[in-house]
Amino acid sequence: MLQIENVHAHYGHVQALRGVSLVVNEGETVTLIGANGAGKSTLMTSILGAPRITSGSILFQGKSLQGLGVHEVSRLGIAISPEGRRIFPRMSVIENLLMGTTFADHGSRHADLQRMFDMFPILAERGHQLAGTLSGGEQQMLAIARALMSHPKLLLMDEPSLGLAPIYIRKVFEIIEMLNREYGMTILLVEQNANQALRVAHRAYVLQQGSIVMSGTGRELLQSPEVRAAYLEGGKPHSDPLQTAVA
Structure with a gap:
């Protein structure tokens, strides 16, 4: 590959x-x-x-x-979960996840969000929380999930x-x-x-x-x-x- x-x-x-x-x-x-x-x-x-x-x-x-x-x-x-996570701290968890769909099929956004919430239950709990208020581990989950939203x-x-x-x-x-x-x-x-x-x-x-x-x-x-x-x-x-x- x-x-x-x-x-x-x-x-x-x-x-x-x-x-x-x-x-x-x-x-x-x-x-x-x-x-x-x-x-x-x-x-x-x-x-x-x-x-x-x-x-x-x-x-x-x-x-x-x-x-x-x-x-x-x-x-x-190709998608990357970057060093240092680099989430958008002033955006919500959901908004961060949607940033990962920039190069994906927008018609699948709702299903993709649900898939990430199933995979990372903590993100479902924090969906409307500002990403910058998450713990370091939660931010890393978010960075990985954001990358996966593009179906790499x-x-x-x-x-x-x-x-x-x-x-x-x-x-x-x-x-x-x-x-x-x-x-x-x-x-x-x-x-x-x-x-x-x-x-x-x-x-x-x-x-x-x-x-x-x-x-x-x-x-x-x-x-x-x-x-x-x-x-x-x-x-x-x-x-x-x-x-x-x-x-």
């Missing part, structure tokens, strides 16, 4: 991505883990065209995304558990598993919580300093001594822990 091949990207003179290649097949959950500043979120937003890649290719269902605007990429069936073929999830209480972290990963298992949703997940992310992933990649340095099934990386030492057993993700292991 998604094919990223030898992608390079820059912020001004700073190179953020260095020859990144990965594949997301239809029906998969694919996880991307790595240290802070490794380029994970840059790769995610490059799919949407911001920043634009400087070389390489990104194909979605065989169609090149190069040169397309965010709205054009969205119309193809591919859901991008950027750090969905960041800053959440443990009860909501568990809920987020339950939702990821449910979306993939029950709805067949194809998901590309960027996540600092490597332990949980690898457990829900069919396949995974490790990104370090803008380059892919390891890949395999979620189970394989979960059992990898290097990954375990770096991310699962007290490693410090901000310190590029796999540099020695892959040198």
Whole structure:
């Protein structure tokens, strides 16, 4: 479904991505883990065209995304639950959800709202409440639901558990598993919580300093001594822990 091949990207003179290649097949959950500043979120937003890649290719269902605007990429069936949630705090929960239908069939809005309320009962309870008054976990549910309102073929999830209480972290990963298992949703997940992310992933990649340095099934990386030492057993993700292991 998604094919990223030898992608390079820059912020001004700073190179953020260095020859990144990965594949997301239809029906998969694919996880991307790595240290802070490794380029994970840059790769995610490059799919949407911001920043634009400087070389390489990104194909979605065989169609090149190069040169397309965010709205054009969205119309193809890609939606994002962004890092930091980025809900509209002065709009109600329902109004936020309806913002997700911009590129969807407006005739299905009522049914889609009900579907989200069935999936996220807390949003039904908070429907007319200002989104900015929700807890962090509730806002994350809203961000995911808003993305789903567009009926995406591919859901991008950027750090969905960041800053959440443990009860909501568990809920987020339950939702990821449910979306993939029950709805067949194809998901590309960027996540600092490597332990949980690898457990829900069919396949995974490790990104370090803008380059892919390891890949395999979620189970394989979960059992990898290097990954375990770096991310699962007290490693410090901000310190590029796999540099020695892959040198």
